[in-house]
Amino acid sequence: MRHLISAADLTRDDAVLILDTAEEMARVADRPIKKLPALRGRTVCNLFFEDSTRTRISFEAAEKRLSADVINFAAKGSSVSKGESLKDTAQTLEAMGVDAVVIRHSASGAPYRLANSGWIDAPVINAGDGTHQHPTQALLDAFTMRRRLIGPDAGIGQGLDGRRVTIVGDILHSRVARSNVDLLHTLGAEVTLVAPPTLLPVGVDSWPCEVSYDLDATLPKTDAVMMLRVQRERMNAAFFPTEREYTRRYGLDAERLAKAPGHAIVMHPGPMVRGMEITAEVADSERCTVVEQVANGVHTRMAVLYLLLGGNEPAVSHSRTEEN
Ligand code: CP
Numbered sequence: 001m002r003h004l005i006s007a008a009d010l011t012r013d014d015a016v017l018i019l020d021t022a023e024e025m026a027r028v029a030d031r032p033i034k035k036l037p038a039l040r041g042r043t044v045c046n047l048f049f050e051d052s053t054r055t056r057i058s059f060e061a062a063e064k065r066l067s068a069d070v071i072n073f074a075a076k077g078s079s080v081s082k083g084e085s086l087k088d089t090a091q092t093l094e095a096m097g098v099d100a101v102v103i104r105h106s107a108s109g110a111p112y113r114l115a116n117s118g119w120i121d122a123p124v125i126n127a128g129d130g131t132h133q134h135p136t137q138a139l140l141d142a143f144t145m146r147r148r149l150i151g152p153d154a155g156i157g158q159g160l161d162g163r164r165v166t167i168v169g170d171i172l173h174s175r176v177a178r179s180n181v182d183l184l185h186t187l188g189a190e191v192t193l194v195a196p197p198t199l200l201p202v203g204v205d206s207w208p209c210e211v212s213y214d215l216d217a218t219l220p221k222t223d224a225v226m227m228l229r230v231q232r233e234r235m236n237a238a239f240f241p242t243e244r245e246y247t248r249r250y251g252l253d254a255e256r257l258a259k260a261p262g263h264a265i266v267m268h269p270g271p272m273v274r275g276m277e278i279t280a281e282v283a284d285s286e287r288c289t290v291v292e293q294v295a296n297g298v299h300t301r302m303a304v305l306y307l308l309l310g311g312n313e314p315a316v317s318h319s320r321t322e323e324n
Contacts, residue, residue, distance in 0.1 A: 001014055001307070001308065002115075002123055002308070003111075003115040003123050003124045003125070003126075003308075004123075004124075004125045004126060004135050004136070004304055004308065005111050005112050005115055005124065005126045005133065005135070006112075006126070006132075006133045006135055006179070006182070007133060007135040007138045007139070007178075007179040007180070007182040007183040007186075008133075008182040009135075010135070010182075010183065010186060011186070012159060012186050012187065012188075015139070015142070015159070015183060015186055015187055016157060016158070016159060016187075017307065018139055018300065018303050018304060018307060019139070019142060019143050019146060019155070019300075019303075020156050020157065021302075021303035021306060021307060022139070022140075022143050022296070022299040022300040022302070022303040023143075023152060023155070023156060023299075024303075025065075025298075025299040025300075025302040025303055025306075026152070026296070026299040028065070029065075029295075029298070029299060034065055035064075035065050035066075035067060036065060036066055036067065036302075037067050038066045038067065038306050038310045039063065039066040039067055039068035039305065039306070039309055039310060040067040040068075041069075042068045042069070042099045042100070042309055043068065043069040043070075043071060043096075043097055043098050043099050043100075044059075044063045044068045044069070044070055044071070044098070044099065044100045044101075044102060044305065044309075045070075045071040045072075045073055045093050045098040045100070045101050045102070046059050046060060046063075046070065046071070046072050046073065046102045046127075047073045047089070047090070047093065047101055047102065047103045047104070048072075048073065048074050048075065048103075048104045048127070049075040049080070049086075049103070049104060049105045049106060049110070050075075050104045050105060050106045050128070052104055052127070052128070053270075053271065054269075054270055054294055054297060055104060055127045055128060055134075055136070055137070055297070056072075056104070056127070058294065058297040058298045058301055059102050059125075059127060059136075059301050060072065061298045062298050062299075062301035062302040062305055063305060065298070065302055066302055066305055066306060066310070068305070068309075071093065071096070071098065073089075073093065086105070086110060086113070086114065087117070087119045090114055090119055090120050091119060091120060094120045094121070094122055098122055099122055099123075099309065100122050100123045100124075100125065100305070100308065100309055101114065101120065101122050101123070101124050101125070102125045102127050103124060103125070103126065103127060103129075104127040104128045104129070105128075105129050105130070106129075106130055107129065107130050108129050108130030108131055108132035108133075108175075109129060109130070109132060110129050110130075111124050111125075111126035111127075111129050111133075112126075112129075123308045123309065125304060125305070125308065128175055129175065130175065131172070131173050131174065131175055131178075131234065132175050132178065133175050133178060133179050134175040134176050134178075134179045134269075135179050135183070136297070136300060136301055136304060137175075137176050137179060137180075137269055137297075138176070138179035138180045138182070138183040138184075139183065139300045139303075139304065140293055140296045140297040140299075140300040140301075141176075141180055141183075141226065141267060141269070141293065142160060142180075142183055142184065142187055143296050143299065143300050144265075144267065144289050144292055144293050144296050145160055145163065145165070145189075145223075145224050145265070145267075146158065146159075146160060147296070148224075148265050148289060148292075149163055149223055149224065149263075149265070159186075159187035159188045159189075160184060160187040160188055160189040161187070161188035161189070162188065162189070162190070163188075163189045163190070163223045163224065164189070164190045164192070164221055164222050164223045164224075165180070165184055165189050165190070165191050165192070165222065165223065165224045165225075165226065166191075166192045166193075166194055166215075166218050166219065166222040166224070166225045166226065167180060167181070167191060167192070167193050167194070167226045167228065168193075168194045168195065168215060168225060168226065168227050168228060168250055168252070168277075169194075169195060169199065169227060169228035169229070169230060169250060169277055170195065170199045170228050170229065170230045170231050170235075171193050171195045171199055171200050171201060171204065171228070172195075172198075172199045172200060172201050172235075173199075173231040173234040173235060174228050174231070176226075176228060176269045177193065177228060180226065181193070181207050181208065181209050182208075185208040185209070190209075190210075191208070191209035191210070192209060192210040192211070192212055192218050192221075192222070193207075193209055193210070193211050193212070194211075194212050194213065194214070194215045194218050194250065195211075195213070195250070196213065196246070196249070196250065197213065199230075215249065215250055215252075215256065216256065216259060219256065219257070219259040219260040219264075220259055220260065220261070222260055222261070222264050223261070223263065223264055223265070224264060224265050224266075224267055225252065225257075225260060225264060225265075225266055225267070226267040226268065226269075227252055227266065227267070227268045227272075227277050227278050228268075228269070228277070229268075229269075229270075229271060229272065229273055229277065230246065230273065230276065230277060243276055246276065246277075247275075247276050247277075250277070251276060251277055251278065251279070252266065252277065252278045252279065252282050253279040253281065253282060254279065254281050254282055254285075257282055257287070264287070265287055265288075265289050266278070266282055266283075266285070266287050266288040266289065266290075267288075267289050267290065267293060268283070268288070268290045268293075269293070270290060270293070270294070272290065
């Protein structure tokens with residue numbers, strides 16, 4: 001694997017290797033000194049053309065924990081406002097010695113173009129492109145499910161075979177849903193999408209998952225329920241039922257969650273719109289993994305960066321002397 005553009009590009013072996021490596025990274029995070037020398041002397045550029053809190057900061061944390069030099073580029077305040085193209089921006093950054101590019105862009109396909117156009121030589125990691133893909137989000141979600149539903153040690157070497165995942169809400173505009181459907185299918189999970197008909201994409205029938213309009217009927221058969229944000233900024237008002245109607249049919253409150261098995265976890269990629277898609281009571285409950293997902297994002301992105309850039313040396317030394 002030279003780039004990470006789409007969760008659909010990962011084989012089961014690739015995905016399990018990333019999750020197992022992320023488990024090693026999580027153990028490092030429990031040490032007094034959290035830093036590893038794996039990417040010392042390498043420079044990673046975080047190229048963000050679209051807003052982000054979790055993804056941008058966790059990539060930066062992951063890069064710094066691996067001892068990489070980090071360049072943060074935000075389109076706002078750059079020469080993009082003067083009309084500079086993606087190609088010229090990327091080539092400018094590579095000329096400054098960048099070894100890898102992490103890119104978020106509002107245009108679906110921008111990371112693919114960067115990786116396959118010959119504009120730059122550096123590996124490219126997709127940090128979310130339009131409505132297309134967000135592969136590291138799917139990896140951190142799978143990591144979170146494997147830890148919670150199987151266990152950190154018991155999960156090593158395993159996928160998510162037979163686990164039932166329900167993804168709820170604005171599937172139409174969700175790169176998180178697309179990436180999760182691809183990765184969860186590869187890892188052996190059974191996925192059901194639940195959404196109003198207007199928030200499902202054309203062609204969803206050919207995706208490797210079930211589709212339902214009835215959340216109450218789906219919850220009793222789920223091990224993880226993933227709530228999605230309604231992406232108002234990407235939609236025409238005609239797509240959306242009223243807020244009250246949406247919450248009544250697709251919002252998750254404690255009463256509705258009681259229909260799910262007691263072990264079922266509640267996930268959300270963030271940012272959450274409390275009140276509409278999820279109540280504060282559910283979001284702040286023990287069953288909700290939203291903060292854990294953020295922490296796991298650092299471990300998972302460390303694993304991806306290490307496997308793409310780190311070479312053949314073991315990422316983690318278990319000896320006390322090297323730890324210090
Ligand atoms: N989950 C996610 O991609 O969040 P950000 O937009 O804050 O990065």
